[in-house]
Amino acid sequence: MYDIDINSKTPIYVQLYEQIKKDIQSNLKAGEKLPSIRKMTLEYKISKNTVQSAYNQLYAEGYIQSIPQSGYFVSKDLYETIQNNQNQEIINQKEENSIKYDFYPACLSNDLFPKKIWLRLYNKVLKSDLNMGVYHDIQGDILLREKIAKYLIQSRRVNCSANNIVITSGFSDSLHLITQLLKNFITKVAFETPSYKVAKKVFLQHDFKLEEIKVNKDGIDIKALNNSSSNLLYITPSHQYYFGVTTPIAKRVEIINWAKTNNCYIIEDDYDSELSYNNRPVPAMQSINNNQQVIYTGTFSKSFSPSIRVAYLVLPKEILKLYKKEFDYFYSSVPIDTQKTLALFIKEGYWDRHLRKVRTINKRKHDIMKDFFYSKMIDEIDILRQGSGLNFLIKPKIDIDLNQLVKKASKKNIKLYLRSLDENTDVLSMGFGGFEEEDLKEALNSFYTLWKKQER
Amino acid sequence: MYDIDINSKTPIYVQLYEQIKKDIQSNLKAGEKLPSIRKMTLEYKISKNTVQSAYNQLYAEGYIQSIPQSGYFVSKDLYETIQNNQNQEIINQKEENSIKYDFYPACLSNDLFPKKIWLRLYNKVLKSDLNMGVYHDIQGDILLREKIAKYLIQSRRVNCSANNIVITSGFSDSLHLITQLLKNFITKVAFETPSYKVAKKVFLQHDFKLEEIKVNKDGIDIKALNNSSSNLLYITPSHQYYFGVTTPIAKRVEIINWAKTNNCYIIEDDYDSELSYNNRPVPAMQSINNNQQVIYTGTFSKSFSPSIRVAYLVLPKEILKLYKKEFDYFYSSVPIDTQKTLALFIKEGYWDRHLRKVRTINKRKHDIMKDFFYSKMIDEIDILRQGSGLNFLIKPKIDIDLNQLVKKASKKNIKLYLRSLDENTDVLSMGFGGFEEEDLKEALNSFYTLWKKQER
Numbered sequence: 001m002y003d004i005d006i007n008s009k010t011p012i013y014v015q016l017y018e019q020i021k022k023d024i025q026s027n028l029k030a031g032e033k034l035p036s037i038r039k040m041t042l043e044y045k046i047s048k049n050t051v052q053s054a055y056n057q058l059y060a061e062g063y064i065q066s067i068p069q070s071g072y073f074v075s076k077d078l079y080e081t082i083q084n085n086q087n088q089e090i091i092n093q094k095e096e097n098s099i100k101y102d103f104y105p106a107c108l109s110n111d112l113f114p115k116k117i118w119l120r121l122y123n124k125v126l127k128s129d130l131n132m133g134v135y136h137d138i139q140g141d142i143l144l145r146e147k148i149a150k151y152l153i154q155s156r157r158v159n160c161s162a163n164n165i166v167i168t169s170g171f172s173d174s175l176h177l178i179t180q181l182l183k184n185f186i187t188k189v190a191f192e193t194p195s196y197k198v199a200k201k202v203f204l205q206h207d208f209k210l211e212e213i214k215v216n217k218d219g220i221d222i223k224a225l226n227n228s229s230s231n232l233l234y235i236t237p238s239h240q241y242y243f244g245v246t247t248p249i250a251k252r253v254e255i256i257n258w259a260k261t262n263n264c265y266i267i268e269d270d271y272d273s274e275l276s277y278n279n280r281p282v283p284a285m286q287s288i289n290n291n292q293q294v295i296y297t298g299t300f301s302k303s304f305s306p307s308i309r310v311a312y313l314v315l316p317k318e319i320l321k322l323y324k325k326e327f328d329y330f331y332s333s334v335p336i337d338t339q340k341t342l343a344l345f346i347k348e349g350y351w352d353r354h355l356r357k358v359r360t361i362n363k364r365k366h367d368i369m370k371d372f373f374y375s376k377m378i379d380e381i382d383i384l385r386q387g388s389g390l391n392f393l394i395k396p397k398i399d400i401d402l403n404q405l406v407k408k409a410s411k412k413n414i415k416l417y418l419r420s421l422d423e424n425t426d427v428l429s430m431g432f433g434g435f436e437e438e439d440l441k442e443a444l445n446s447f448y449t450l451w452k453k454q455e456r
Numbered sequence: 457m458y459d460i461d462i463n464s465k466t467p468i469y470v471q472l473y474e475q476i477k478k479d480i481q482s483n484l485k486a487g488e489k490l491p492s493i494r495k496m497t498l499e500y501k502i503s504k505n506t507v508q509s510a511y512n513q514l515y516a517e518g519y520i521q522s523i524p525q526s527g528y529f530v531s532k533d534l535y536e537t538i539q540n541n542q543n544q545e546i547i548n549q550k551e552e553n554s555i556k557y558d559f560y561p562a563c564l565s566n567d568l569f570p571k572k573i574w575l576r577l578y579n580k581v582l583k584s585d586l587n588m589g590v591y592h593d594i595q596g597d598i599l600l601r602e603k604i605a606k607y608l609i610q611s612r613r614v615n616c617s618a619n620n621i622v623i624t625s626g627f628s629d630s631l632h633l634i635t636q637l638l639k640n641f642i643t644k645v646a647f648e649t650p651s652y653k654v655a656k657k658v659f660l661q662h663d664f665k666l667e668e669i670k671v672n673k674d675g676i677d678i679k680a681l682n683n684s685s686s687n688l689l690y691i692t693p694s695h696q697y698y699f700g701v702t703t704p705i706a707k708r709v710e711i712i713n714w715a716k717t718n719n720c721y722i723i724e725d726d727y728d729s730e731l732s733y734n735n736r737p738v739p740a741m742q743s744i745n746n747n748q749q750v751i752y753t754g755t756f757s758k759s760f761s762p763s764i765r766v767a768y769l770v771l772p773k774e775i776l777k778l779y780k781k782e783f784d785y786f787y788s789s790v791p792i793d794t795q796k797t798l799a800l801f802i803k804e805g806y807w808d809r810h811l812r813k814v815r816t817i818n819k820r821k822h823d824i825m826k827d828f829f830y831s832k833m834i835d836e837i838d839i840l841r842q843g844s845g846l847n848f849l850i851k852p853k854i855d856i857d858l859n860q861l862v863k864k865a866s867k868k869n870i871k872l873y874l875r876s877l878d879e880n881t882d883v884l885s886m887g888f889g890g891f892e893e894e895d896l897k898e899a900l901n902s903f904y905t906l907w908k909k910q911e912r
Contacts, residue, residue: 014736053735060735062674062704075706108589119582126575132763133564133890169625169789176632180661198785205636205782218518248518250531279509279516280470307588307792326661329654333625333789336763434589 004044012046013053020054024063024074034064034072100413101443105391105431106302112358113305117350118341125340132336138324140167140312140332144343148298148312151346156273157287158296160314166323169309169333171271172198174297177330178267178313179206181322182232186265190230192220194421196241199234199269208232215240219247222254231264237285238273242393242419244385252285259293265319266294272302272389274355277363292316300342302390303358310334310342362390365432365440372444377451384421390433395421398455402426405454414446460500468502469509476510480519480530490520490528556869557899561847561887562758568814569761573806574797581796588792594780596623596768596788600799604768607802608754612729613739615746616770622779625765625789627727628654630753633786634723634769635662637778638688642721646686648676650877652697655690655725664688671696675703678710687720693741694729698849698875700841708741715749721775722750728758728845730811733819748772756798758846759814766790766798818846821888821896828900833907840877846889851877854911858882861910870902 002019004012020034035043040051055072058064064072139145145162152158168174175198183206191200193212203210211230214221219240225233233255237247247255259266266285273281286294299311315323332339345351369392373383377394385393396402403426406416417429430447432440458475460468476490491499496507511528514520520528595601601618608614624630631654639662647656649668659666667686670677675696681689689711693703703711715722722741729737742750755767771779788795801807825848829839833850841849852858859882862872873885891899 017736057735060702060732061738062702062706062708075704104590107591110585110587110589113588115582115588119579122578122582123575126571126578129566130763131566132569132571132761133566134560135563135757135762170787172786173789201785246516246518248531250518252518276516279513280473282517301591305588306591306787307586309787309789309791329657330628331626331762331765333629333765335765335791335794338791338794 002044004046013050013057016040016044016046016051016054017057020058021061021063024058028074030074030076032074033070034074036071098413099415101439101446102415102434103391103417103429103431103443103447104415104434105417105429107306107390107431107434108302108304108358109361109434109436111436112361113307114345114350114354118345121344121348121350122337122341125337125344128340130336130340135331136336136339138327138329138331139165140334141336141339141343143347144339145312147343147346147351151351152284152296152298152314155281156270156298157283158314159287159290160296164315164317164320166313166315167332167334167339168311168313170301170306170311171269171297171299172202173309173333174299174311174313175199175202175267176206177323177327178295178297178319179203179208181319181326182265183207186231188230189232189234190225190228191234192236192240194242194419195234195236196269196271203234215243215245217245219245219251220255222251222258225255225258231262232267233259233264234267234269235285236269236271238270238282239276239388241269241271242385242421244388244393246279246282247285249282252288256285256288256291256293260291264293265316268294268296270296270298273298274303275359275362275389276387277359277366278387286314292318295319303355308338308342310338361437362433365435365437366392368437368440369430369432369444372441372448376448380451380455384427391429391431393419393427393429395425395427400451400454400456402428405450408454409447409450412446412450414443414450416447458500460502469506469513472496472500472502472507472510473513476514477517477519480514484530486530486532488530489526490530492527554869555871557895557902558871558890559873559885559887559899559903560871560890561873561885563762563846563887563890564758564760564814565817565890565892567892568817569763570801570806570810574801577800577804577806578793578797581793581800584796586792586796591787592792592795594783594785594787595621596790597792597795597799599803600795601768603799603802603807604754607807608740608752608770611737612726612754613743614752614770615743616752620771620773620776622769622771623788623790623795624767624769626757626762626767627725627753627755628658629765629789630755630767630769631655631658631723632662633779633783634751634753634775635659635664637775637782638721639663642687644686645688645690646681646684647690648692648696650698650875651690651692652725652727659690671699671701673701675701675707676711678707678714681711681714687718688723689715689720690723690725691741692725692727694726694738695732695844697725697727698841698877700844700849702735702738703741705738705744708744712741712744712747712749716747720749721772724750724752726752726754729754730759731815731818731845732843733815733822734843742770748774751775759811764794764798766794817893818889821891821893822848824893824896825886825888825900828897828904832904836907836911840883847885847887849875849883849885851881851883856907856910856912858884861906864910865903865906868902868906870899870906872903 004015037048037051041048065075066072142162145165148165149160149162152160188209188211189203190211190213192215211228213224268285270284286296296314380398381394381396384395402418406418409416418426419429421427460471493504493507497504518531521531522528598618601621604621605616605618608616644665644667645659646667646669648671667684669680724741726740742752752770836854837850837852840851858874862874865872874882875885877883
């Protein structure tokens with residue numbers, strides 16, 4: 001009845017199991033008795049263990065029942081409709097990479113990532129006695145946290161130590177963790193407007209009410225903040241997310257005082273503070289007056305690599321306590337090999353060197369953009385952001401349909417990115433980070449040709 | 457007045473900036489005029505650009521204001537209390553690693569991770585044209601998703617393709633994503649009891665109501681489920697989280713029908729299905745009848761490495777749609793180099809080989825535990841879980857204070873893990889995965905010595 005091939009690569013018990021299962025699915029009835037192990041042994045000249053293994057598997061999957069002193073029976077309550085596993089065709093959705101020029105506002109050129117050094121350090125890490133069989137520290141690797149603390153103290157004046165740093169896998173991961181903690185006692189967040197739409201979405205996903213607060217030339221509107229009923233402020237003081245404005249020190253102190261007076265928290269998103277082209281970076285707001293109001297977030301995405309998914313939080317004492325309680329099970333989402341390699345990268349001095357390089361190269365590209373806009377387009381656009389980060393923000397002064405422009409550019413394999421200033425006003429976020437220097441001018445010329453055609 | 461050292465490594469403009477800043481903080485008054493750039497140039501014999509740079513930096517940080525045609529002034533609304541950045545001492549909290557035997561229920565021995573092969577593939581990946589300067593696919597690397605799909609179809613009979621897989625950084629990451637999506641239309645979850653406390657906590661963190669449903673000898677109590685008012689079920693059908701029970705096929709079909717009839721979703725947590733020692737793994741529940749009810753979650757933590765932080769979700773159509781809408785900004789939290797290396801690892805056949813090894817080695821350790829418990833302790837304990845995964849669950853039949861046992865073991869550098877069966881009953885979860893084979897017997901003997909001492 002069953003077809004056993006002793007020369008097959010498939011173990012005999014599996015052959016038997018597969019065939020009996022098929023039999024159950026198509027022929028046998030519920031309650032029907034299966035041949036005894038002894039009978040099977042004799043009939044197919046196979047060992048008792050082999051039959052037992054096949055029956056065990058069928059039993060484990062619930063196809064058969066075992067009744068002591070009686071034998072094995074097809075499960076009584078087995079449904080007729082058993083799995084009909086039509087494997088869906090695997091559709092390969094690989095995006096065709098035909099884009100010629102991509103003005104994405106937040107990427108870095110491929111040549112900036114120090115592959116050789118990284119590889120050397122990675123090899124060193126993996127060849128060490130690093131145990132890959134266990135869960136590591138829930139806050140992140142202690143060595144990496146120490147190195148980040150040292151960097152933040154020196155370069156951003158942040159009040160921190162390895163103890164109040166949490167390693168995360170990107171800004172949105174950081175914000176999810178924080179909103180998860182804060183939502184238990186805070187319901188409303190004051191939000192710079194316009195600002196980072198991802199942050200906005202995460203707050204809304206955690207059911208926060210959003211109080212939009214206007215951004216002036218020198219950052220957030222302090223009067224509006226003082227009149228607000230929120231207990232939390234999300235802010236990008238180093239370079240305001242849209243306009244790149246640096247919040248002046250006086251205003252920073254006022255914001256800190258607002259938080260102290262009203263017992264509020266501030267989320268300081270310091271996403272690209274390393275990339276200041278006209279000035280040295282301004283110290284973090286978190287550093288002012290040893291305050292315990294600021295939850296500081298930083299990332300390696302803008303100045304190192306968005307692909308390695310590493311960011312960090314610096315938590316005030318009370319929030320750290322909450323974190324340890326709420327996320328006692330949540331092992332740092334960054335692989336330990338990545339964490340250890342990055343720690344070594346900073347420890348051995350490569351991080352400082354890399355930062356200088358990333359600043360120099362991106363300043364050059366920034367200046368190419370700036371020269372282009374000022375020499376060719378300054379009568380047609382207002383430049384809303386420049387001088388920092390990886391993008392310009394430009395707003396047409398002329399009558400032009402930006403949506404049409406984006407579409408037509410797309411047909412020419414040029415990717416442009418629209419942002420909303422408010423409900424009625426669209427602007428273009430023009431990233432330069434992803435370009436190799438030599439391509440940038442050509443890309444800008446191509447863009448400008450399309451722009452000219454689109455003018456009304 | 458200012459002390460400029462042209463031989464210093466610190467750029468002159470920084471020297472000037474630092475000193476003026478100090479001056480503002482300690483001497484100058486709000487509104488006081490700064491020397492003109494021309495005057496500074498003459499006085500210190502430095503270039504106009506150098507002075508301008510220093511002033512720009514002070515301006516950017518808000519210390520000074522610029523009034524056109526008048527010059528630079530100390531900011532009017534500057535507070536007296538400026539940052540007092542006392543760098544906290546970095547306290548090195550490295551845990552002393554003095555543990556001799558660790559019975560942690562969910563780790564693997566260090567020697568199981570294929571470091572050499574992994575390194576070789578990692579080097580290959582990084583030396584390719586992989587772009588580390590960009591954000592990659594939000595669902596995860598397409599090649600890795602294809603490889604996981606192929607594996608899941610072949611070994612777990614899961615209905616999937618690369619398109620409905622999402623790569624995450626661990627089970628709790630997976631569950632956070634899912635609860636975030638489901639909480640918009642589901643408020644109550646039926647939860648196997650006892651089961652995985654981390655899952656329970658994540659549901660509670662997302663404000664789900666929990667309906668606890670008893671686990672019988674053959675898995676969840678179907679009657680209780682049919683009477684439940686939940687629209688979601690969290691279940692571990694391959695090996696029930698506490699008892700290792702495999703839900704029989706008949707019951708699986710009943711559960712699927714419950715979900716279909718009541719328009720509910722099921723989260724199938726298939727955390728250690730690869731590790732079955734007495735039978736071949738049972739196909740996933742998700743595979744039954746092409747259903748669209750099951751959200752399937754798997755992980756590389758139990759059979760490959762908890763340190764690399766890789767897990768995955770297989771989403772039904774409707775949930776996938778929601779995911780793409782809600783998490784359009786959330787780039788896969790796993791580093792692209794890790795994803796690409798893992799994809800290559802599976803593609804080149806190492807994954808299948810690794811699984812055989814991990815099963816064989818852990819079965820041997822499982823059998824050592826089993827032999828020990830049956831030969832020495834079977835009159836003193838009930839074995840509640842065996843035959844799969846990385847741990848046994850044992851419940852004393854004798855009068856013994858488990859809390860005391862855990863404490864005393866800890867003093868001897870032996871780590872034991874208590875779990876609650878219910879409010880009144882504690883049990884021991886005895887992991888074997890982390891041991892090298894040759895240490896396990898000795899560890900068990902040490903444990904038993906303490907156990908004997910603790911008997912009342």
